Amino acid sequence: MYKSIETLLVEIPTIRPHKMAVATMQTQTLVLVKITTEDGVIGWGEATTIGGLGYGEESPESIKTNIETYFAPLLKSLAGLNIAQTFAAIKRNINGNRFAKCAIQTALLDIQAKRLGLPLSELLGGRLRDSVPVLWVLASGNTEKDIAEAQKMIEAKRHNIFKLKIGSRAVEADVEHVLAIKQALGKDVSIRVDVNRAWSELEAIKGIQLLQDGGVDLIEQPCAIDNIDAMQRLTRRFDIAIMADESLMGPGTAYKLAKTNAASVFAVKVAQSGGLLEGCDVATVANLAGIDLYGGTMLEGPVGTIASAHTFSTFANLAYGTELFGPLLLTEEILKTPLQYQNFELAVPKTAGLGIELDEDKIDNLRRK
Template sequence: MSDPDLAIVSIETTILDVPLIRPHKFATTTSEVQPILLVAITTAGGVTGHGEGVVPGGPWWGGESVETMKAIVDNYVTPYILGRGVDEITGILVDLERIVANARFAKAAVDVALHDAYARHLGVGVHILLGGAFRTGVDVRWALGAAPVEEVLDEIEEKIEARLNFAFKLKMGALDPAVDTERVVSIAEALDGRAGVSIDVNARWDRFTALRYVPELVDGGVELVEQPTPAEQIEVLAEINRLVGASVMADESVQTPHDAFRIATLGAADVLALKTTKCGGLQRSKQVVAVAKAAGLRCHGATSIEGPIGTAASVHFACSEPGIDYGTELFGPQLFAVELLQTPLDYSEGQVHLPTGLGLGVELDMDVVKHLARN
């Protein structure tokens, strides 16, 4: 650190509970609010960068929660990096690996806050720190809950007519597999190719259930099958990938560069769900994408239902990384019933567009943040 203004003088963490526009159903839980850990890193020069610690629906997904992330950041990260420079991103992240194992969602919040603060100090957007943007927006797939067929179709039509989304994902794994499969096939048939349909089982089917129902789903019009079987059973995922003609996407199975290498080696998936949250931030995400590109795999810009800070970070990443070449589902803020930004992210023409301001390019409405802060 050559500039004393870059020194980190404070790290503040705040838990927010953000209401959703409708319940969002995962395989094992349903969310009506999205908890977010907001991390604010402030420098001696008076610049503040923000990051988010967000998991999809709670600790069921990867073992972390906003409460565990807050404890990690407050008690282990903060004492170690106070006084260091926000330009020491690589060094800080390397050192954190020696202090805290795993905890990638918590580390991602710190990683993004460092990028935001450093880019603001330099007077540039975060995408500049990542090599520069080569596009100004990315396609966004919308995720649907486990509502009845007619309600789902109405929601899809509203999104298409508003030109917000042209591809859709259906959550599975919570209902009886036969009933759930019939529901999804009915939706795909009703759309008749007017919009892309994918499914996400959140790793909740066993091998026998997946082998029975995934081919039926693909025959019924599903174009992408996301993580039907448990994360550690990569050999089973490879078996399914060989069985069906549609693309198979790994999500829970890939969180590290080595995970990506193993999936590529076994031919377990065609697409990787790249969440900047589960990978541990922007720097680690670049490593995962590099492995995917070397192996000829595509990457999908996936979501943990981030708020606008985490979403903006993922948009900067996707717009600067050609390896994100299978679209995204960075719809998180669209699912929120409350706007956290002074100026909302731009969702239009089926895309979310790159913010153009300094750092992440977005500014929080601090009155709303204070209102939603957990006491």
């Protein structure tokens, strides 16, 4: 039985403004879920999103309200069920709420893995790697600042793959910005772009052709979420990789995208998928369809980031690496021992559960009162 289910909103400033087509972030609100069992085992999960309702259908406030109003009473009523039966009951009784479901599932898997004395990755089929590659997103919007930031990351051996957030300016201005950075960093450094669904199909045709000619490696979500026909046409038209992100909302949408050849790469986000297990299902669909994988992020803090790393460590195909840099964007550390980023990768803990220890005093000082 579960003694308590708490949802904490934790406000942490970012190290610099993070500019996207849908929002400019200067503070991230982490949504942390803490579940405590009757015998004192604690599991943590995270349901962090980006830009409130500007990005998706769930916000920190709605997640907290729905967990407290619907998820917590349901969980406390589920006596004597195993973890699979518990997940089935949640699916049966609660529609939507993918981010909230992911946080609850993560916390319950953390508890289960701790009881078994295993890293969480071993509950997801078993890890194939002990670390995952991590890129860095350049999102100041200033070309010279982005070049200097990237060069600093390369010298520190922290990141050597970079993604640029574009879509808030005219196509020509964005392309000029991206290609100036590509030219400055050289042919051996991979540059990708995330349009955050900001372009029309005609804008995408113009922009993608120029970016492909300039040596950019990947275009993420160029068009609107539901414009699958345009994604299909762009994927077929260009040699450059076209990646589905916001259009990918779990295994069902993964199947539809794969069936229509509407992407050559899937950005797997555990919260967007509705859970770690569902993220693994998305990867299975991709593998069966011959689609490459990329480990995405909702700019989570360390809880959601390491949960994602456990998940991605089990993927046979992780051709485009991961974007699990979220904790590095934050000015405050909420773990007693920070996550280990080195040699361009993030280490996946080998201790039981998520393999992290949270600093609850620090969290209490940062939480929204």
